[in-house]
Amino acid sequence: MQPSLVNLRKFFRLEHQNKYNDTAIIGGLAKMLDYWESEARADNITDEIIQAVLERLGSYASLTTESRAESLKGLWNRIQEQYPEAAQKENNTPHTQPKLASTKQKPSAPQTEPGKGKLKTKAKPGRSETAPGGKTSATPAALNANLTVLQGVGPRHSKTLEKLGLYTLGDMLYYFPYRYEDYSQLKPIKDLFYGQQVTVIAAVQSVSTRPIRGGKSQLVEVIISDSTGTLRLSWFNQPWIANRLKKDDPISVSGKVEQYLGRLVMNNPEFEPVEIENLHTNRIVPIYPLTAKVTQKWLRNLMNQVVTHWALRVTDHLPKSVRSAAKLPELNNALLQAHFPNSQEKLKAARKRLAFDEIFFLQMGVLRQKRDWQSVPGRIFDVQDDWLEERFKSLPFELTKAQKRAIDDILVDLGSGRPMNRLLQGDVGSGKTVIAITAAAIVTNAGSQAAIMAPTSILADQHYNNFIKLMTGENGILSEDEIRLLVGDTPKAEKEAIRKGLKDGSIKVLIGTHALIEDPIKFADLQLAVIDEQHRFGVEQRAALRTKGSTPHLLVMTATPIPRSLALTLYGDLDISVMDEMPIGRKPIDTYVLSPKERERAYTLIRAQINNGRQVFIIYPLIEESDKVDARAAVDDHEILSKEIFPDLKIGLLHGKMKPDEKDAIMLDFRNKKFDILVSTTVVEVGVDVPNATVMLVEGANRFGLTQLHQLRGRVGRDSEQSYCLLIPAHEDAMENERLQAMVESNDGFVLAERDLQQRGPGEFLGTRQSGYASGLRMASLTDIALIENARSQALNLFNTDANLEKPEHALLSEALERFWGNGKGDIS
DSSP states (O other): OOHHHHHHHHHHHHHHHTTSSSOSSTTOGGGGHHHHHHHHHHTTOOHHHHHHHHHHHHTGGGSOHHHHHHHHHHHHHHHHHHOGGGGSOGGGSTTOOSOTTOOOOOSSOOOEEEETTEEEEOSSTTOGGGSTTSOOTTSOGGGGSBGGGSTTOOHHHHHHHHTTTOOBHHHHHTOOOSEEEETTSOOOGGGOOTTOEEEEEEEEEEEEEEEEGGGTEEEEEEEEEOSSOEEEEEEESOTTHHHHOOTTOEEEEEEEEEEETTEEEEESOEEEEOOGGGGGTOSEEEEOOOOTTOOHHHHHHHHHHHHHHHGGGOOOOSOHHHHHHHTOOOHHHHHHHHHSOSSHHHHHHHHHHHHHHHHHHHHHHHHHHHHHHHTSOOOOOOOOHHHHHHHHHHSSSOOOHHHHHHHHHHHHHHTTTSOOEEEEEEOTTSOOHHHHHHHHHHHHHTTOEEEEEOSSHHHHHHHHHHHHHHHSSTTOSSOGGGEEEEOTTSOHHHHHHHHHHHHHTOOOEEEESGGGGSTTOOOSSEEEEEESSGGGSOHHHHHHHHTTSSSOEEEEEESSOOOHHHHHHHSTTSEEEEEOOOOTTOOOOEEEEOOGGGHHHHHHHHHHHHHTTOEEEEEOSBSSOOSSSOSOBHHHHHHHIIIIIOTTSOEEEEOTTSOHHHHHHHHHHHHTTSOSEEEEOTTSOTTOOOTTEEEEEEETGGGSOHHHHHHHHTTSOOSSSOOEEEEEOSSGGGTTOHHHHHHHHOOOHHHHHHHHHHHHOSGGGOOHHHHHHHHTOSSOOTTOHHHHHHHHHHHHHHHHHOTTOOSGGGHHHHHHHHHHHOSOOOOOO
């Protein structure tokens, strides 16, 4: 199931546990919509479902408790109709949670255990053994004790704590605060300045609510004051906050100091009631995730009982040599300081240690997987230089330096005697297909077979045409009959002929969708498996393709540039080739941000390009307009464009409610120039090549992530003509949106990927498999490149000296690693 649906289900379950009081997300469910929408679009969730979620959750705060329950249940039933995997039980969906009514779940992300080829969710999320080294043979047995051994915790309280994933004393050691209040360094309001990320303690002076944007939204405004000044706080579309805050209440407010009409303000800050006794401690106070009937003060007292006594009795699993080299504190001290820090410096060191463990364990796992994959023999394919040079000369274009480097990497892999396991990542339009064709040519020239799997029929068809063009004909090495296409709607008789040709070896290259991994498909000698847009496939699908051959060479490709930190962490078992250069003759795409009032300028450019024989994409965030969401929609604007703006032009419509066959037919018609303009949602396929298209207009552009905007921009500019990308935000005040300005500043997908990771986290870069790892990180951030490189360096050093962890000083680490990973070898990528 897609990560965005996994996250949505997690929020829904938490909301159920909290009795539908709109507290599953701090600030209410509506607060997660912007992030979730971008994540869902990256997962290719249908626009119908996205629009339904936006509408239901946008008005969720205004519903009664009973209506909220019905709304969430109805919405999830609707999702299950389109995504049957969302209805599967936990043991059938590796990364999903228990049923909606379950109470055994905590607010933070689920912990995961890779093993036996798939990701498995622990039976009791949050248990200490899911943490790196959380439990070894040296762990005190008392940490397995039930929480009823604690003073003040009876069976009823114990059951309540299970909702947080807390079952044993050991669980509590690894249930970390999600933030801290630093009462040792409080700042008065008069000393605040623009741009600070700060916590303020003050009293509520006034609370008011007023409608904005023509009544479509509500704004809660609160004035707080201390003895030095006042500060205005604003929350958008969260009317419940007005009921939570009362005059003279002391509150702690955390957020970024911004400016409005010359005055300092905070927009959408986090807030907590202040426990008066903490104001005089001059300490850093932990703030833990809560659930219904659990208060911060009560849970903190329990934590203090457990942590101060048991943290110091935990034995460190990390060898002293690694701790010294990485300059890390011991585990027992790190646990103590992570919960009840003596200073900011000690807190930073503690969190660094715990984050290091998470990345270190991931690195040890991927290094083991890489070793295991390379320990089996792979077919050697020797390539003569003159043969390869002839192949390059037969191409209708000149290879870039990046393409030549990637081919050199593959030549080394194919001649190594070990199975290739390589990720080819390139920017949109960088020419990855010719790399796959070259690899297939090498393998088939030696008499073996190659299979290329694409996520959709239209992409498979595009690959097929490119393979026919470059591998057959006068200078080709195969006949057209030796290259076949297999998709879901391939006629039955043709499918049977393909199966026969694969089995007897007469078909050398098979290109298709998931249809080519079905059971009837058997290869005579499959030696190369190529997977395009690898994040769109699950682990099982990739594994199924591998099993069609005997340890075949594997090449996975992605058009989404992957930030270095993610590549090191989540793709560490793969060798990586980077293509960061555009084909010769391609021009950078000119990108502009236009205000909604400047839409006519966009239409003028569109008409001029179409008059020159070119074509245009217009992309929308919604299928149909909604009162709940402030954005234009494809169906509504398609009618306006067809009847009022461009009545003389042929305009196609493409969106997620259409059947797959319909979508493919419309996309092919556009590629074949039957439409001048294609109005579409984001179902426009990554990788679909329409060289004649020169304008990409994105409406509601502020609703998309950087990576997705860059992928959309990559649908144009695919030949030597100048192309344009026009970004129109939903409203005027989104003109300064950071993502839109970044698009104007750079055409480099790798630069934008790094910025997107910093701004929005790793969600848009991850497939199902990798998402499980990311959600399982409690302390580590996948944006912390220094930590990741340190952990990888230490893992490599240890792996090179004692790969099987057989030395006595590595015994506890070996136990902890086995517990973390399980006995399976898994498949990270």
